[in-house]
Amino acid sequence: MKKVVSALLKYGIPIAISVGLAWFLYKNVDLDAIKTSLRQDVNYWWFVPVILINILSHVFRAMRWRLQLRAIDVHPPLLALVNSIFGTYFVNLLFPRLGELWRTGYIARRENASFSKVLGSMVGDRLSDTVTVLLLTVITFFLAQDAFLKFLGQNDTSQNAWVMAGGVVLCLSGLAALVWIYRSTSTNTIIAKVRGIVQDLWQGLTTIARMDGKWWFLLYTLLIWGCYYTQLYIASWAFSFTQDLGALAVLVLFVLSSIGMAVPSNGGLGPWQFAIIFGLSLYGVGAFPPTTPYDAQASAFSWLVWGVQQLLIIVLGIFAFACIAFEKKTSQP
Secondary structure, eight states, rough: OOOHHHHIIIIIIIHHHHHHHHHHTTTTSSSSHHHHHHHBOOOOOOOGHHHHHHHHHHHHHHHHHHHHHHHHTTTOOOHHHHHHHHHHHHHHHSSSTTHHHHHHHHHHHHOOOOOOHHHHHHHHHHHHHHHHHHHHHHHHHSSSSHHHHHHHHOOOOOHHHHHHHEEEEEEEHHHHHHHHHHHOOOOOHHHHHHHHHOOOOOOOOHHHSOOOOOOOOHHHHHHHHHHHHHHHHHHHHHTTTTSSSSSHHHHHHHHHHHTTTOOOOOOTHHHHHHHHHHHHHHHHOOOSSSSSGGGHHHHHHHHHHHHHHHHHHHHHHHHHHHHHHHHHHOOOO
């Protein structure tokens, strides 16, 4: 019974979130208007560089992870690491959050290494992404606060100050809570589990700080997230109604969509579109939530950009598993 409940929580909730958000976003939108927008408003040639940059981001991620694995004396070839990244996103598309465990097990088995050590390096890899998203969120909020406050109808200076102060207090409160949990000796089951997670994350972060090649790690992080941003920026040029958005507006879309990807769902289906449509509404492309045929443009943007990414993940995943199968076959006596 526990296994059934666990499976429902792991796989049922993401599916429910995806279906629920998709219904909320598109219940009042004319699907024919979306199809018309996809035919008339899009220059599909712009997606060629988008795809190439997306693949490059995976290669940079593999090169960054290689630095962490070297720190624990694990030395897989770059192709194996690239395939592990391709496979991770493919598995996550089917089973959210399972991809990270799959790539850990694949590399650990391939290199005959400790699963827990490889898992620790993967935790550090994901932790760096979390820190990056947090930093980008804070920076973007201050750079684009006028757009957010305009959406909220808060244009008064004193109100703006209160909103900013509230955000700072909320961030500091969250940080203080994490520090307390980390240092706490409470035996409460929930607190103990959270403390274990926080301690693992902290250990992963300190490992990055101590390892050789930390500056290369920072460079690869910048390249990874630079690729993510650039591909969305170029994708905005493909649509007649977003080609003049500008770098800051695309940064807002990028941060919101990155936060949306943290919501458990299959490949970001639902949360990603939710974030993109909301971000576009801040800059006059449609409204939030979508209610009129005009909003079909924002819907078309969110579906096409997301769809291209997922199609690429499927193709790269098939390539990765084919390479892994061929490698196993040729390595057998």
